[in-house]
Amino acid sequence: MSVKQHQVIIIGAGAAGLMCALTAGYRGRDVLLLDNAKQLGRKILISGGGRCNFTNQNIEPGAYLCSNPHFVKSALARFSQWDFIAMVERHGIDYHEKTLGQLFCDDSAKDIVDMLTTECDWAGVKIQLRTEILSVAATDGGYSLQTSEGEYRCKSLVIATGGLSMPKLGATPFGFRIAEQFAIKVLPTTAGLVPFTLQPEDKARFEGLSGISLPVIAKAECGRQFREAMLFTHRGLSGPAVLQISSYWQPGQSVLFDLLPDLDFVDWCKTITAESPKLSLKNGLSRLLPKRLVERLQELGELPNKNFNQLSKADVAALDSYFHCWQIQPGGTEGYRTAEVTLGGVDTDELSSKTMEAKRHPGLYFIGEVVDVSGWLGGYNFQWAWSSGYAAGEVV
Numbered sequence: 540m541s542v543k544q545h546q547v548i549i550i551g552a553g554a555a556g557l558m559c560a561l562t563a564g565y566r567g568r569d570v571l572l573l574d575n576a577k578q579l580g581r582k583i584l585i586s587g588g589g590r591c592n593f594t595n596q597n598i599e600p601g602a603y604l605c606s607n608p609h610f611v612k613s614a615l616a617r618f619s620q621w622d623f624i625a626m627v628e629r630h631g632i633d634y635h636e637k638t639l640g641q642l643f644c645d646d647s648a649k650d651i652v653d654m655l656t657t658e659c660d661w662a663g664v665k666i667q668l669r670t671e672i673l674s675v676a677a678t679d680g681g682y683s684l685q686t687s688e689g690e691y692r693c694k695s696l697v698i699a700t701g702g703l704s705m706p707k708l709g710a711t712p713f714g715f716r717i718a719e720q721f722a723i724k725v726l727p728t729t730a731g732l733v734p735f736t737l738q739p740e741d742k743a744r745f746e747g748l749s750g751i752s753l754p755v756i757a758k759a760e761c762g763r764q765f766r767e768a769m770l771f772t773h774r775g776l777s778g779p780a781v782l783q784i785s786s787y788w789q790p791g792q793s794v795l796f797d798l799l800p801d802l803d804f805v806d807w808c809k810t811i812t813a814e815s816p817k818l819s820l821k822n823g824l825s826r827l828l829p830k831r832l833v834e835r836l837q838e839l840g841e842l843p844n845k846n847f848n849q850l851s852k853a854d855v856a857a858l859d860s861y862f863h864c865w866q867i868q869p870g871g872t873e874g875y876r877t878a879e880v881t882l883g884g885v886d887t888d889e890l891s892s893k894t895m896e897a898k899r900h901p902g903l904y905f906i907g908e909v910v911d912v913s914g915w916l917g918g919y920n921f922q923w924a925w926s927s928g929y930a931a932g933e934v935v
């Protein structure tokens with residue numbers, strides 16, 4: 540079989556790879572986009588409950604976890620959320636803000652995949668799916684790839700194969716292996732934006748509460764906190780507050796939840812005691828919290844079985860601290876099976892923040908989730924994929 544030559548080869552036709560391909564294509568580069576899957580952009584298709592939370596109006600570097608917090612600045616500034624929104628609008632895709640600046644398609648995530656494939660088509664990108672990459676090697680002035688479809692050569696090779704989350708959707712450690720092959724440091728990887736599992740004792744305590752959701756402030760030991768909803772599940776705790784805080788949690792640490800974030804509990808008790816002294820604590824609390832949760836906490840002996848007029852000052856103080864500092868030590872997380880992102884990855888010290896090129900390997904680029912950059916929940920991860928893909932697409 541003859542060797543096929545392209546100026547640019549991108550491995551991984553996900554969010555970052557598609558953006559990089561169309562950007563380079565519009566610059567007149569001859570681009571081949573390879574993927575081992577049958578379908579491109581699979582994570583985009585299932586993201587945001589099928590509506591793709593494609594970016595966030597409030598993108599800022601502080602919303603990214605990375606061993607070098609400055610690394611993301613350049614790429615995010617050069618292709619911002621407003622640039623991506625402009626592309627979405629040019630394609631006539633209707634969208635809306637759900638909450639906290641999070642932008643979702645009105646109809647379907649497929650609109651985003653269709654937009655990116657249309658742009659790739661207009662930019663003259665060649666897309667080839669179902670292609671296994673067997674090996675990669677450096678050549679004089681470029682790279683060669685042995686694949687299930689023969690040998691390919693290119694001047695610029697872009698690795699856009701994503702992280703380890705959701706192996707069912709085709710996630711592979713390919714990008715990390717290539718980095719290691721070229722002696723590029725890969726920082727330890729772990730699941731992020733992932734539900735917590737509970738220790739057996741807590742699991743038994745909260746059995747039966749699955750499906751209950753309430754607004755909380757979740758605080759990690761490092762001091763980071765998120766005000767969003769928490770959800771009890773069959774396995775443990777989930778919901779946006781928990782997914783967010785999971786990225787800042789280390790095994791063995793506790794998480795504090797403020798279960799009544801906006802309430803001056805002592806004042807509230809005074810008011811209720813004055814208005815309805817004989818009201819039971821359980822019925823009073825059920826005005827603020829899901830009834831099933833209050834009942835369970837009382838069954839567990841964590842709430843006194845008293846009326847408001849029977850509560851001592853010490854009772855009120857203890858309840859105040861209980862609800863504002865509800866502490867859980869998670870048993871672990873659900874891991875890559877359900878995680879939205881992979882924390883860690885290709886060390887940003889090894890890459891140019893302007894171009895994503897490996898400092899010690901000219902012509903080799905890493906973009907998207909394979910890099911040690913992970914965003915908060917809410918469109919931040921796709922924006923990193925678009926921005927880093929664009930940064931490399933401008934120079935490959």
Ligand SMILES: Cc1cc2nc3c(=O)[nH]c(=O)nc-3n(C[C@H](O)[C@H](O)[C@H](O)COP(=O)(O)OP(=O)(O)OC[C@H]3O[C@@H](n4cnc5c(N)ncnc54)[C@H](O)[C@@H]3O)c2cc1C
Nearest residue numbers: 551553554555575586587592700701713907908918920921
């Ligand atoms: C369930 C779920 C929902 C999510 N929802 C959102 C959301 O709403 N908003 C948001 O911002 N982020 C969301 N994310 C995160 C977001 O999907 C990722 O951060 C983003 O897709 C990363 O883009 P990427 O291009 O780096 O990797 P990916 O999109 O994962 O693309 C990687 C591509 O590489 C290909 N590939 C992998 N290994 C190989 C190999 N060995 N050979 C060839 N090709 C390979 C894969 O087939 C895939 O096409 C979600 C993630 C999950 C799991």
